[in-house]
Amino acid sequence: MMRATSTLLARFQHPAQVVAAGFAVAIALGALLLSLPAATAEGVSAGWLNALFTAASAVCVTGLVLVDTEAHWSVFGEVVIAGLAQVGGLGIMTMATVFTLLVSGRLGLRARIAAQTETKSLSMSDVRRLVLKVVAFSLVCEAVTAAVLTGRFVLGYGESFGRALYLGVFHAVTAFNSAGFTLWPDSLMRFVTDPWICLTVAIAAIVGGLGFPVVFELARLWRQPSKWTVLTRITVGTSVILLVSGTLVFLATEWRNPATLGGLDDGHKLMAAFFTAVMPRSAGFNVLDIGQMYPSSWLATDLLMFIGGGSAGTAGGIKVTTFGMLAFIVWTEMRGESRVNIGRRRLPETTQRQVVTITVLGVALVAVSTYVLLALTPYKLDQVLFEVISAFGTTGLSTGITASLGTPGHVLLAVLMFIGRIGPLTLGSALALNRRTRRYELPEERVIVG
Amino acid sequence: MMRATSTLLARFQHPAQVVAAGFAVAIALGALLLSLPAATAEGVSAGWLNALFTAASAVCVTGLVLVDTEAHWSVFGEVVIAGLAQVGGLGIMTMATVFTLLVSGRLGLRARIAAQTETKSLSMSDVRRLVLKVVAFSLVCEAVTAAVLTGRFVLGYGESFGRALYLGVFHAVTAFNSAGFTLWPDSLMRFVTDPWICLTVAIAAIVGGLGFPVVFELARLWRQPSKWTVLTRITVGTSVILLVSGTLVFLATEWRNPATLGGLDDGHKLMAAFFTAVMPRSAGFNVLDIGQMYPSSWLATDLLMFIGGGSAGTAGGIKVTTFGMLAFIVWTEMRGESRVNIGRRRLPETTQRQVVTITVLGVALVAVSTYVLLALTPYKLDQVLFEVISAFGTTGLSTGITASLGTPGHVLLAVLMFIGRIGPLTLGSALALNRRTRRYELPEERVIVG
Numbered sequence: 017m018m019r020a021t022s023t024l025l026a027r028f029q030h031p032a033q034v035v036a037a038g039f040a041v042a043i044a045l046g047a048l049l050l051s052l053p054a055a056t057a058e059g060v061s062a063g064w065l066n067a068l069f070t071a072a073s074a075v076c077v078t079g080l081v082l083v084d085t086e087a088h089w090s091v092f093g094e095v096v097i098a099g100l101a102q103v104g105g106l107g108i109m110t111m112a113t114v115f116t117l118l119v120s121g122r123l124g125l126r127a128r129i130a131a132q133t134e135t136k137s138l139s140m141s142d143v144r145r146l147v148l149k150v151v152a153f154s155l156v157c158e159a160v161t162a163a164v165l166t167g168r169f170v171l172g173y174g175e176s177f178g179r180a181l182y183l184g185v186f187h188a189v190t191a192f193n194s195a196g197f198t199l200w201p202d203s204l205m206r207f208v209t210d211p212w213i214c215l216t217v218a219i220a221a222i223v224g225g226l227g228f229p230v231v232f233e234l235a236r237l238w239r240q241p242s243k244w245t246v247l248t249r250i251t252v253g254t255s256v257i258l259l260v261s262g263t264l265v266f267l268a269t270e271w272r273n274p275a276t277l278g279g280l281d282d283g284h285k286l287m288a289a290f291f292t293a294v295m296p297r298s299a300g301f302n303v304l305d306i307g308q309m310y311p312s313s314w315l316a317t318d319l320l321m322f323i324g325g326g327s328a329g330t331a332g333g334i335k336v337t338t339f340g341m342l343a344f345i346v347w348t349e350m351r352g353e354s355r356v357n358i359g360r361r362r363l364p365e366t367t368q369r370q371v372v373t374i375t376v377l378g379v380a381l382v383a384v385s386t387y388v389l390l391a392l393t394p395y396k397l398d399q400v401l402f403e404v405i406s407a408f409g410t411t412g413l414s415t416g417i418t419a420s421l422g423t424p425g426h427v428l429l430a431v432l433m434f435i436g437r438i439g440p441l442t443l444g445s446a447l448a449l450n451r452r453t454r455r456y457e458l459p460e461e462r463v464i465v466g
Numbered sequence: 467m468m469r470a471t472s473t474l475l476a477r478f479q480h481p482a483q484v485v486a487a488g489f490a491v492a493i494a495l496g497a498l499l500l501s502l503p504a505a506t507a508e509g510v511s512a513g514w515l516n517a518l519f520t521a522a523s524a525v526c527v528t529g530l531v532l533v534d535t536e537a538h539w540s541v542f543g544e545v546v547i548a549g550l551a552q553v554g555g556l557g558i559m560t561m562a563t564v565f566t567l568l569v570s571g572r573l574g575l576r577a578r579i580a581a582q583t584e585t586k587s588l589s590m591s592d593v594r595r596l597v598l599k600v601v602a603f604s605l606v607c608e609a610v611t612a613a614v615l616t617g618r619f620v621l622g623y624g625e626s627f628g629r630a631l632y633l634g635v636f637h638a639v640t641a642f643n644s645a646g647f648t649l650w651p652d653s654l655m656r657f658v659t660d661p662w663i664c665l666t667v668a669i670a671a672i673v674g675g676l677g678f679p680v681v682f683e684l685a686r687l688w689r690q691p692s693k694w695t696v697l698t699r700i701t702v703g704t705s706v707i708l709l710v711s712g713t714l715v716f717l718a719t720e721w722r723n724p725a726t727l728g729g730l731d732d733g734h735k736l737m738a739a740f741f742t743a744v745m746p747r748s749a750g751f752n753v754l755d756i757g758q759m760y761p762s763s764w765l766a767t768d769l770l771m772f773i774g775g776g777s778a779g780t781a782g783g784i785k786v787t788t789f790g791m792l793a794f795i796v797w798t799e800m801r802g803e804s805r806v807n808i809g810r811r812r813l814p815e816t817t818q819r820q821v822v823t824i825t826v827l828g829v830a831l832v833a834v835s836t837y838v839l840l841a842l843t844p845y846k847l848d849q850v851l852f853e854v855i856s857a858f859g860t861t862g863l864s865t866g867i868t869a870s871l872g873t874p875g876h877v878l879l880a881v882l883m884f885i886g887r888i889g890p891l892t893l894g895s896a897l898a899l900n901r902r903t904r905r906y907e908l909p910e911e912r913v914i915v916g
């Protein structure tokens with residue numbers, strides 16, 4: 017046990033391989049289960065591509081689908097999908113939390129592991145305690161979400177308790193883990209005027225996607241913002257700005273669109289626009305018909321999906337923290353300041369370069385993938401870019417072209433979901449943990465920019 | 467005179483206003499001239515919007531047009547357009563060269579103004595000498611280009627000497643200044659198999675768009691790359707990579723497209739693909755029908771147009787130097803190095819932040835403008851993004867929708883051309899020249915990225 021422990025900890029020096037291997041194994045096992053005849057409603061195997069794509073989509077908590085979940089899969093298949101989403105969500109939260117604390121050099125309230133963080137390692141008991149905390153937190157959030165949803169399905173829609181509980185638990189799991197799978201062919205569109213469903217799902221998605229370290233700090237210190245860490249400040253600040261501006265953009269753009277907001281009264285317009293602004297962070301449910309939204313709304317959604325949610329949670333994308341720090345770097349430079357200061361703390365130069373690296377590599381990956389998918393399919397940039405960013409950001413929203421992208425397109429999306437899920441986290445951690453230094457410095461040379 | 471001189475130099479402390487005012491005045495005067503009845507072929511005023519748009523397009527050396535240049539304007543109008551392009555090209559080259567030398571603290575071979583650069587000022591004689599050098603360089607390049615084109619029009623196409631000279635000079639001016647205007651409704655498509663026209667125009671565009679400081683350093687030191695400054699290394703290296711990869715991408719994508727490369731033999735395919743890879747840096751002529759290219763080629767062109775050409779030349783975009791340095795920053799971070807070194811020189815932290823700022827603001831401007839133009843027009847993302855980046859990068863390529871974007875769309879494009887032309891230069895200079903420093907430093911706090 018002790019040897020296994022030290023091996024595990026040694027591996028944290030190169031976390032990318034561990035995380036990637038873990039997710040790959042989960043996807044392979046999931047694909048195996050989903051390719052069983054018992055996994056489909058018709059009792060015949062779903063085929064390797066559909067099984068693999070669905071397993072990748074579930075483990076990477078994305079929610080892109082090639083087939084209608086309820087119609088195609090059996091109850092066993094649906095349970096496997098929810099289980100994979102749970103494993104993927106817990107896995108990424110646990111890994112990301114451990115890495116976050118390694119990188120920030122802070123573990124909860126106590127600074128008692130200061131010695132270990134110097135050598136970039138945590139004791140096994142610390143890791144075990146953390147994992148238990150993450151699991152407990154997830155299960156409690158999912159239980160509360162499931163209870164509200166179950167009650168609503170019984171009381172508001174006349175479902176039997178058993179069916180309501182099944183629906184409640186399934187969607188609590190997919191909502192909290194930002195997995196985006198639903199058991200209705202139109203996602204949550206039928207609930208567009210139901211605040212019990214809309215707001216419960218939205219809140220579960222926000223909490224799950226905010227990230228464990230931030231949620232716990234908020235639980236302790238929500239009354240004392242002056243004591244918040246920089247991570248919490250940026251996450252909360254950027255999230256509020258993106259949610260408010262996203263809601264306003266969708267309200268303004270879709271207000272008169274008869275196929276989306278047009279038919280709703282003003283209060284429901286507001287709720288639907290808010291829901292639509294929450295879902296790109298990256299839960300991926302929808303109450304409006306994405307395929308009927310205007311291309312300008314698609315572009316706004318693209319940007320929100322690329323940014324995603326909070327670090328060390330179930331959300332994907334480059335993360336609101338990365339985006340917020342990028343904005344701060346630009347703002348600092350425009351003011352002519354020589355140091356990037358956020359909330360009385362200075363942002364290290366290395367962190368600044370990590371922000372730039374994650375963002376640039378994300379843009380590059382999206383650009384190249386979009387080029388390839390454009391060349392492979394007859395679709396245009398609007399829909400292809402949306403699909404690519406939805407996969408990269410593990411969002412799962414779609415304009416409706418997922419199923420018809422062909423085998424190479426499906427493989428590309430599956431790879432994007434995988435990279436999008438583990439890439440920013442492991443890359444960020446690897447960059448933060450591995451650092452070489454030169455013994456000497458070269459002379460500077462200033463170069464004109466722009 | 468001396469007072470005027472010192473006032474002028476004082477203004478270089480805040481160069482943005484001077485440059486913006488100069489370009490605005492040139493555009494206003496150009497619009498006035500182009501709105502005269504004598505400027506159109508029919509002898510009736512072109513109307514304020516068309517005159518203003520065309521003047522902005524010419525002064526900002528973009529080349530987007532609402533009407534066919536040859537058919538709509540009189541010879542007087544065409545001379546005004548070429549004159550505005552010359553003024554705009556010379557203006558930006560002069561300004562940019564002065565700023566580049568201010569920023570880099572280096573002026574030609576001699577370091578005799580070291581004292582002045584310390585205080586960020588140049589003597590009036592230095593500025594006058596520089597302006598003369600830029601003007602002489604431009605005129606010589608244009609004369610050589612015009613001579614080759616004129617000869618070809620006489621010998622290859624049977625034009626009279628007068629007409630050939632007119633065509634030769636007009637296109638030499640628009641090519642060297644990256645202005646993109648032509649006197650044929652199909653740009654240079656009729657010359658797709660003519661290396662004399664294609665390669666001459668491409669070389670003129672590359673030289674003009676490489677930037678005065680780099681061209682002069684190459685003229686002196688082209689045999690000794692080891693002595694090149696970082697500016698020249700990045701500009702040449704990034705340009706070669708972008709030209710080669712652009713050519714390969716267009717070859718691969720359009721090889722079988724019957725409406726573009728498909729009908730050409732292999733050698734002409736290569737020349738046309740190379741020409742198509744050169745023109746986004748930001749001359750904006752085309753020998754292939756842009757409207758018939760595949761959306762994947764449009765996306766590749768979008769990226770090349772956004773990057774643009776060299777600093778302190780006639781090219782637009784964020785510049786290949788900015789892009790190259792961004793790539794170096796990312797590469798450095800991925801290797802875990804703590805300092806960004808390019809060619810035995812260290813890139814200062816402030817320059818790194820300028821790179822990020824210019825790039826992020828460029829992306830933000832393009833994203834917001836694309837959103838607005840999507841909402842204003844019935845066109846989709848493919849074409850709208852292409853048009854917006856073409857205006858921002860002062861490229862002038864179009865998929866064919868420019869004329870039908872409506873008045874608000876035209877005003878937006880004109881504003882984008884203006885910002886795209888002076889924005890990166892003045893912003894870059896302002897960032898480099900204005901720098902506040904804090905007396906004390908705040909404690910660092912590391913934040914997880916990604």
Ligand SMILES: [K+]
Pocket residue numbers: 077078079194195196298299300410411412
């Ligand atoms: K999702």
Ligand SMILES: [K+]
Pocket residue numbers: 527528529644645646748749750860861862
């Ligand atoms: K141009």
